[in-house]
Amino acid sequence: MKVASVRTLRDALSALRDAGPNVRILAGGTDLMVEMESGRTRPESIVDVWRVLELRAIRETQEGVTIGALASCTELLENKAVSLHADILVEAARTVGAVQIRNRATIGGNLGTSSPAADLNPVLFALGARVRLESLRGTREIAVESFVKGYRTNDRASDELITAVVLPRRPPHEKRAFKKVGTRRAQSISKVVVAAAVESNGSDIVRARISAGSVADRTILLDGLCRELVGRRFADDAAIMDLCRVQVDASVAPRDDVRSTARYRRFVLIRILAQIVRDAVRVK
């Protein structure tokens, strides 16, 4: 196994080009080091980008905020621009692991691994984030919901590196929510995780983006529910619950696994969604 330890983006991209298809990118190591230690992964080569400092910057721009792929959860929750435009990203980052993991787990790593249980990814879906990918062939940006393609798979080509996450400015009159259910408050992996951004014009919902994790093979956007909410008025809380139940049954098929059961996940997801919708429609 070859290990390329790089300090600049240019060197990272040329190492990725030279490495061929069976390459893994190493950043904070919270996934890859565990996979290698257990023997589950043995890539032909590794490109270690942890100390490419230019990928760590977080910048506020005219359009919003651009977060370098190597920004750690700790850096996200200490950053003012992220708090301003992406408050629920800060909330989510605070629920990841504990201090030691948050010091190493990166936003680019969350996307790169594309685990269905990732806590930051549902927030990026709800906020309409774009993923920036660079290679020696060029730079492109892709909507995060198109980037994540399946169980731990995504649209990154083997010579590409996730270099940044681009978030839009916070729109006025947008209500946001983040909810994670795990076995304990700290150091737990989600059984169900939901993030939502719901915009209203004062009386009606005009746009909704609601995303969930740990309830399918990948992070998902609940498109059907989002469409149903636009302009919708509800007679009472029971009507909200009914809509959420119908939408979850139509579009989500959670599974039993080591962390939870399909039945529990479905039950909790419906209630979290109903709570989010209740809070959103009560906006004056």
Added chain:
Amino acid sequence: MKAIFDDAQPIELTLIVNGDERRLSAPPLRRLLDVLREDIALTGTKEGCGEGECGACTVLVDGRAELSCLVPCCQVNGCDVRTIEHDNLASIQDAFLEHGGAQCGICTPGMIVMTRAYLDQCERDKSSATIDGAREALAGNLCRCTGYEKILASVLHAARAERAR
């Protein structure tokens, strides 16, 4: 600078460990935990789970608390590493001894190093240590013996002792 290594071939590393410069050679993906325990015989840092869940192997890298079981040594070349053997932990160690913060002892080095990180953070923020802050700081350090109350009491006593100095 791009360096390409074979993971079976040792590379030259320089670490500042507890203030002393250490030069050694180790394969690039060898865990910092193993470098500390086996290559430079600092066995105070313990391996608990080996997969980033328990916090026993916590060390400070350039002042940040990290899990040495998840850090490949090629990522800490030139870094400042502080372990349970560092000499600025006496007041914390005394507090853990005095207030029963340790039983079997496997989690204790991680608890003490994490307490150092927490008290340093409080000092940077010009805030006082609190029970909630200590809980949050030590949330990633698991203990299967004590039930945590005595550990948290030890942290708060250490904070008080350091302030009184």
